[in-house]
Amino acid sequence: MTLFDVYPLFPFELTKAEGCYVWDENGNKYLDLYGGHAVISIGHTHPHYVKSITDQLNKIGFYSNSVQIPIQKELAQKLGALTGGYEDYSLFLCNSGAEANENALKLASFHTGRKKIIAFSKSFHGRTSAVVAATDDKSIIAPVNETSNIIFVPFNDEAALEVVMNDQIAGVIVEGLQGVGGVQVPTDSFLQKIRSLCDKFGALMIMDEIQSGYGRSGKFFSHQHSNVKADIISMAKGMGNGFPIGGIIIAPHIEPKHGMLGTTFGGNHLACAAAIAVCDIIKQENLMHNAAEVGTYLMVELKKISAIKDVRGYGLMIGVELDNYADVRKKLMIDHKILTGVSGKQNTIRLLPPLNITKSEADHFLKAFAEVVN
Numbered sequence: 001m002t003l004f005d006v007y008p009l010f011p012f013e014l015t016k017a018e019g020c021y022v023w024d025e026n027g028n029k030y031l032d033l034y035g036g037h038a039v040i041s042i043g044h045t046h047p048h049y050v051k052s053i054t055d056q057l058n059k060i061g062f063y064s065n066s067v068q069i070p071i072q073k074e075l076a077q078k079l080g081a082l083t084g085g086y087e088d089y090s091l092f093l094c095n096s097g098a099e100a101n102e103n104a105l106k107l108a109s110f111h112t113g114r115k116k117i118i119a120f121s122k123s124f125h126g127r128t129s130a131v132v133a134a135t136d137d138k139s140i141i142a143p144v145n146e147t148s149n150i151i152f153v154p155f156n157d158e159a160a161l162e163v164v165m166n167d168q169i170a171g172v173i174v175e176g177l178q179g180v181g182g183v184q185v186p187t188d189s190f191l192q193k194i195r196s197l198c199d200k201f202g203a204l205m206i207m208d209e210i211q212s213g214y215g216r217s218g219k220f221f222s223h224q225h226s227n228v229k230a231d232i233i234s235m236a237k238g239m240g241n242g243f244p245i246g247g248i249i250i251a252p253h254i255e256p257k258h259g260m261l262g263t264t265f266g267g268n269h270l271a272c273a274a275a276i277a278v279c280d281i282i283k284q285e286n287l288m289h290n291a292a293e294v295g296t297y298l299m300v301e302l303k304k305i306s307a308i309k310d311v312r313g314y315g316l317m318i319g320v321e322l323d324n325y326a327d328v329r330k331k332l333m334i335d336h337k338i339l340t341g342v343s344g345k346q347n348t349i350r351l352l353p354p355l356n357i358t359k360s361e362a363d364h365f366l367k368a369f370a371e372v373v374n
């Protein structure tokens with residue numbers, strides 16, 4: 001059997017990882033400013049994380065949601081405490097970002113009894129049924145995923161949103177910071193407009209914080225920079241630092257019912273042990289503060305480089321737009337052993353490092369970057 005060939009791959013494998021670094025099979029050491037696609041939040045192979053998962057595996061690794069799983073409650077409590085404002089929400093656990101968003105849309109539809117969802121240009125919400133339809137990329141929407149239930153509106157366009165909003169809309173889904181779309185920042189007033197229109201028409205505001213959440217923006221959720229509160233917030237990526245786990249947190253006014261949502265693997269013991277360790281480390285090591293501090297430093301310094309067309313983002317989710325982005329990214333990887341992410345359609349390099357990156361690691365990148373672009 002061979003692998004179904006759907007991924008363009010870097011020309012190496014990784015055999016070791018620690019903190020902000022990964023090593024390939026030839027012993028080359030890379031500074032990881034990609035974090036396996038924004039997934040590595042607390043750093044690779046953090047000792048407390050490794051121990052928590054190992055200890056849990058030695059007790060019980062998995063049982064389905066048919067028995068009491070107290071560590072789910074521990075996770076909900078620790079996650080709630082980290083969110084700074086969402087302590088009274090409840091948590092539904094699943095396994096990935098797409099699944100989290102799928103459940104968010106489903107819940108909005110169940111709750112309102114409505115079918116229509118508003119999504120935005122340049123959005124990415126995942127590759128499964130309703131969420132791929134809400135993703136602004138026709139090339140990944142299969143005929144079976146096509147639906148007239150999704151209405152697209154230009155991102156950050158309040159007037160256009162106002163025109164389509166009505167009492168048929170179940171929910172509005174928007175990324176805290178658009179990731180695949182090239183790190184596009186929603187304006188404060190755009191998010192506040194979504195909030196007020198959802199309130200006016202009885203729709204739910206759904207924040208997709210799968211990439212921009214979990215402290216990456218310098219606040220726990222990126223939309224907290226805009227002083228709004230959502231009804232449902234989806235998360236995944238940084239939540240398990242690589243262990244597959246996702247979830248949605250749900251406002252108290254949305255009532256659960258047995259059987260309404262469900263999953264076999266979601267919230268299993270091992271995944272919860274990983275996610276609890278992530279919460280502990282974010283808190284103990286003050287990683288949100290570090291994300292804000294090092295992220296701001298990176299953005300300020302990057303803005304001084306004249307070859308760069310634009311620098312966008314919050315904290316450690318940074319988009320660097322430049323004409324020859326592909327070349328620069330390749331040179332960073334091959335000549336300087338620095339991994340970065342990309343949003344090809346937006347000519348943008350994406351920086352998504354672990355949240356414990358140090359200022360000296362940031363300086364190492366800035367020096368290499370200046371050398372490559374000049």
Ligand SMILES: Cc1ncc(COP(=O)(O)O)c(C=O)c1O
Nearest residue numbers: 096097098124125126179210211
């Ligand atoms: C904003 C956003 N939403 C949803 C997803 C889908 O997550 P997953 O790949 O875990 O299904 C992603 C993945 O890149 C994402 O960036």
